[in-house]
Amino acid sequence: MVIQLSLFLSVFSTEIHARKFLKDNHINTNDVRLHISDRLVVIDNGLVEVTIENPSGYLIGIKYKKMQNVLERRNHNSNRGYWDIVWDGNSYDKLETKHVEVITQTNDIVELSFTKTWNSKNHGKTIPLNIQKRYIVRRGISGVYMYGIFERQEDFPKAHMYQIRIAFKLKEDKFRFMALSDTIQRVMPRSEDRVKGHSKPLDFKEAVLLTNPSNPKLKGEVDDKYQYSTENKDNKLNGWISDHDSVGFWIMTPSNEFRTGGPHKQDLTSHVGPTALSMFVSTHYTGTEINTFYKEGEAWKKVFGPVLIYLNSASSKDDDHRKILWNDAKRQLSEEIESWPYNFTQSEDFPHSQQRGQVNGQLLVQDRYMDKQLMQAKSAFVGLAPPGEADSWQKEGKGYQFWTQTDEIGRFNIKNVRPGVYNLYAWAHGFIGSYKLDLDITILPGNKIELDTLIYDPPRNGPTLWEIGIPDRTAAEFFIPEPYPQYVNSITNDGADKFRQYGLWDRYSDIYRDSDLVYTVGTSNYSKDWFFAHVPRKIGDDRCRPTTWQIKYNLQDVNNRGTYTLQMAIAAASFAEVEVQFNDPNSDRPHFTTKRIGYDNAVPRHGIHGLYRLYSIEVPGYRFRKGSNTIYLTQTRSDNSFEAVMYDYIRLEGPNSLNN
Ligand SMILES: *[C@@H]1O[C@H](CO)[C@@H](O)[C@H](O)[C@H]1NC(C)=O
Numbered sequence: 001m002v003i004q005l006s007l008f009l010s011v012f013s014t015e016i017h018a019r020k021f022l023k024d025n026h027i028n029t030n031d032v033r034l035h036i037s038d039r040l041v042v043i044d045n046g047l048v049e050v051t052i053e054n055p056s057g058y059l060i061g062i063k064y065k066k067m068q069n070v071l072e073r074r075n076h077n078s079n080r081g082y083w084d085i086v087w088d089g090n091s092y093d094k095l096e097t098k099h100v101e102v103i104t105q106t107n108d109i110v111e112l113s114f115t116k117t118w119n120s121k122n123h124g125k126t127i128p129l130n131i132q133k134r135y136i137v138r139r140g141i142s143g144v145y146m147y148g149i150f151e152r153q154e155d156f157p158k159a160h161m162y163q164i165r166i167a168f169k170l171k172e173d174k175f176r177f178m179a180l181s182d183t184i185q186r187v188m189p190r191s192e193d194r195v196k197g198h199s200k201p202l203d204f205k206e207a208v209l210l211t212n213p214s215n216p217k218l219k220g221e222v223d224d225k226y227q228y229s230t231e232n233k234d235n236k237l238n239g240w241i242s243d244h245d246s247v248g249f250w251i252m253t254p255s256n257e258f259r260t261g262g263p264h265k266q267d268l269t270s271h272v273g274p275t276a277l278s279m280f281v282s283t284h285y286t287g288t289e290i291n292t293f294y295k296e297g298e299a300w301k302k303v304f305g306p307v308l309i310y311l312n313s314a315s316s317k318d319d320d321h322r323k324i325l326w327n328d329a330k331r332q333l334s335e336e337i338e339s340w341p342y343n344f345t346q347s348e349d350f351p352h353s354q355q356r357g358q359v360n361g362q363l364l365v366q367d368r369y370m371d372k373q374l375m376q377a378k379s380a381f382v383g384l385a386p387p388g389e390a391d392s393w394q395k396e397g398k399g400y401q402f403w404t405q406t407d408e409i410g411r412f413n414i415k416n417v418r419p420g421v422y423n424l425y426a427w428a429h430g431f432i433g434s435y436k437l438d439l440d441i442t443i444l445p446g447n448k449i450e451l452d453t454l455i456y457d458p459p460r461n462g463p464t465l466w467e468i469g470i471p472d473r474t475a476a477e478f479f480i481p482e483p484y485p486q487y488v489n490s491i492t493n494d495g496a497d498k499f500r501q502y503g504l505w506d507r508y509s510d511i512y513r514d515s516d517l518v519y520t521v522g523t524s525n526y527s528k529d530w531f532f533a534h535v536p537r538k539i540g541d542d543r544c545r546p547t548t549w550q551i552k553y554n555l556q557d558v559n560n561r562g563t564y565t566l567q568m569a570i571a572a573a574s575f576a577e578v579e580v581q582f583n584d585p586n587s588d589r590p591h592f593t594t595k596r597i598g599y600d601n602a603v604p605r606h607g608i609h610g611l612y613r614l615y616s617i618e619v620p621g622y623r624f625r626k627g628s629n630t631i632y633l634t635q636t637r638s639d640n641s642f643e644a645v646m647y648d649y650i651r652l653e654g655p656n657s658l659n660n
Pocket residue numbers: 338339343344
């Protein structure tokens with residue numbers, strides 16, 4: 001008690017001295033101040049003090065309230081707050097820079113740029129990019145904005161840039177509580193809990209069973225960073241709380257324009273470390289189908305960010321401090337979203353609001369087998385992305401994308417679009433396939449483009465004979481089993497997050513022990529009788545074998561000369577192949593095969609979808625018979641449990657019965 005009191009007094013008196021000094025020298029403590037030395041750059045606004053190594057541009061310290069550094073002091077300077085890129089196989093570059101430039105310095109704002117120009121002498125050694133890492137501290141904001149401007153020139157060599165992100169390693173003995181959403185938050189294991197002697201690795205190294213964690217309450221739980229992934233559209237806020245200090249550390253991403261792969265691309269957030277990530281580019285949940293390869297001579301420039309690193313605090317007496325900090329972080333996030341695009345950045349590569357354009361319109365759907373009238377595409381996703389095929393935005397990894405959702409009557413307004421050439425894409429809940437407007441849309445500064453009513457004509461050849469699932473690009477509506485009691489991660493207790501549990505894939509072999517899944521149209525219920533993933537069957541510890549699912553259904557009439565269509569929408573695929581047979585499971589060649597598809601790894605990474613694919617499979621009427629029929633779906637690949645597909649939706653259509 002005595003020691004604490006004297007410590008308190010000494011801190012208190014230094015602070016008084018400091019204030020007196022500032023006052024005597026007419027310095028307002030709320031001004032933003034910059035101090036540059038040979039080794040360090042310090043920016044301070046009276047709320048936070050941000051220290052960046054000079055000239056590497058590594059963020060090495062954030063002082064906030066009583067915390068001298070919210071980042072892990074024991075880590076090397078390059079391993080606290082940094083950008084990194086994984087490129088060309090397993091090369092790794094932390095974007096260490098060579099110079100610092102003061103871009104703006106007023107009492108209200110400081111913007112710095114840490115820069116490096118690529119030198120061909122470093123061919124093969126450093127990522128071929130010219131780099132600017134920008135930091136901004138503003139008056140009154142307890143945090144630091146970060147953005148990066150990366151550029152390839154025409155004489156740069158080829159490079160595959162698989163992953164681009166900012167990572168933070170927080171003070172390990174302080175930040176124990178992680179929060180990603182209203183429901184996904186909890187006290188986390190510590191990094192030493194994941195090492196040998198304290199945990200057991202499971203089927204892959206990212207997943208461990210905590211056998212002897214420092215916090216006994218976590219014993220018997222699974223930890224895997226992929227359980228905390230989120231879709232881009234929801235990945236706006238993630239961070240950690242130090243209960244001891246009642247301090248929160250948050251990454252805020254007010255816009256997705258600089259992320260890749262569209263609104264449904266999933267990525268990492270925060271995980272044991274304590275680590276907090278801001279992911280911009282990755283192959284997670286897409287595999288290398290996402291296009292991140294740059295040819296020799298391919299010029300490119302892109303702005304990633306800004307994102308805000310935000311600190312907040314509650315009174316330490318507050319029992320409720322976690323809730324207070326989380327709610328305050330959400331409040332600040334809405335402010336950031338409101339003020340997007342930021343008007344305080346200085347790079348000409350980040351256009352402000354008046355330099356951007358917008359596109360308005362209304363999306364209707366025409367499917368005369370569902371409704372004779374045009375239907376309003378309610379809550380459809382509509383976006384502008386670089387020109388390509390319909391659905392190319394899922395694999396688009398280089399440009400900017402701007403997405404919104406339509407209102408009740410299908411109207412949309414895509415705001416704050418950067419100048420450039422785009423295509424307009426959409427997909428609507430409840431309808432298969434993907435819309436693309438056959439028109440290049442050129443956005444110029446200040447443009448306001450009004451599109452006519454757009455009509456989406458989803459793939460459809462005839463009336464629905466039966467259907468399984470909901471066209472929503474996920475397998476979430478299907479049967480998701482309970483996790484093994486010995487492999488639970490309690491962070492995903494919430495029903496909608498059940499798919500995040502470890503080991504669900506092996507449940508298939510438990511449930512369908514003797515024979516594979518058979519679904520009977522009319523009596524089966526897809527939420528109970530359709531397993532969420534078509535996985536191989538486990539036979540013994542390391543062996544698997546292919547599985548064949550059957551769909552049984554009755555046809556009252558068959559039009560022998562008509563053409564039927566099986567619409568098969570797939571929500572995820574990894575090294576998988578689905579062969580489709582109609583009534584004859586043993587014919588030499590399948591009626592249809594997807595061939596080998598996918599690398600999205602959605603099954604082991606606890607995603608409920610990866611990349612979307614649609615197959616419209618035509619079948620001549622003579623393949624069917626009056627009365628009972630069976631479709632056989634064989635997933636032929638079975639090297640391991642993760643060679644699998646997830647279906648989104650399956651529909652059998654009869655021959656065309658509408659006269660135009
Ligand atoms: C910048 O944006 C903020 C918040 O949206 C606004 O209050 C402010 O007036 C803007 N400043 C300028 C110079 O446009």
